[in-house]
Amino acid sequence: xxxxxxxxxxxxxxxxxxxxxxxxxxxxxxxxxxxxxxxxxxxxxxxxxxxxxxxxxxxxxxxxxxxxxxxxxxxxxxxxxxxxxxxxxxxxxxxxxxxxxxxxxxxxxxxxxxxxxxxxxxxxxxxxxxxxxxxxxxxxxxxxxxxxxxxxxxxxxxxxxxxxxx
Numbered sequence: 001x002x003x004x005x006x007x008x009x010x011x012x013x014x015x016x017x018x019x020x021x022x023x024x025x026x027x028x029x030x031x032x033x034x035x036x037x038x039x040x041x042x043x044x045x046x047x048x049x050x051x052x053x054x055x056x057x058x059x060x061x062x063x064x065x066x067x068x069x070x071x072x073x074x075x076x077x078x079x080x081x082x083x084x085x086x087x088x089x090x091x092x093x094x095x096x097x098x099x100x101x102x103x104x105x106x107x108x109x110x111x112x113x114x115x116x117x118x119x120x121x122x123x124x125x126x127x128x129x130x131x132x133x134x135x136x137x138x139x140x141x142x143x144x145x146x147x148x149x150x151x152x153x154x155x156x157x158x159x160x161x162x163x164x165x166x
Contacts, residue, residue, distance in 0.1 A: 016108070016116075017123040018133040026050045026136060031110070043112040044143050044151035047119075049075040051143075055136030062140065062160065070158040078154070114149040118142035141166055 019027075027042075029050035034042045051058045052072055059068050108116040121142030122134040131138075143151040144165035152162045 016119040016134075017126075019122070019126075020133045020135045022055055023122075023134060023136055023139060026054045026139070029054055030115075041110055041112045042115050044115050044118055044146070044149040045075060045078060045154055047115055047139065048143055048151040048154060049078075051136055051139055058136035058140045061137050061165065067158065067160060071154060071160060074154045074157050114146055117146060118149070118151070121145055 026047070027050070030042045030046040033046045033049060034040075037046075039046070049072070052062070052068060052075070062068055062071065108119075111119070118139060119134075119142065122138035125138040125141055126132075126134040143149065144155065144162040146152060147162065155162045155165075
């Protein structure tokens, strides 16, 4: 796309392939959020929160301002310790098999299995649309594709039908 630069992943994120500069900012924000919350891994809720903060195209795909405000409200509750209580636990939605990083080389240290799967799905979607890199909308759809992940739980609580996003 004109005016958008591609970026290579930061070290440690190379299992996901290329993504655009805005998505690199989203990932950095999710990493900071996970560290600040005391979580061992970036999970899908961290990714969704950062995605909605930094990517206007993902916000537009999600819906109007009222819908976005509801989703962000649930995510803020989570980050300050109210409402959804996931801190300190590893996200494993059960929708995807947990893999042994040493066995298949697909494990991504610092990422929950569901978050890593969403990043891979974003890369696959970018490949299918013949783009050189994944963007925020690719990630939003990758998050929405796992009906058991934390991001989809937040979307559902806010009244967003994740299945429609996919």
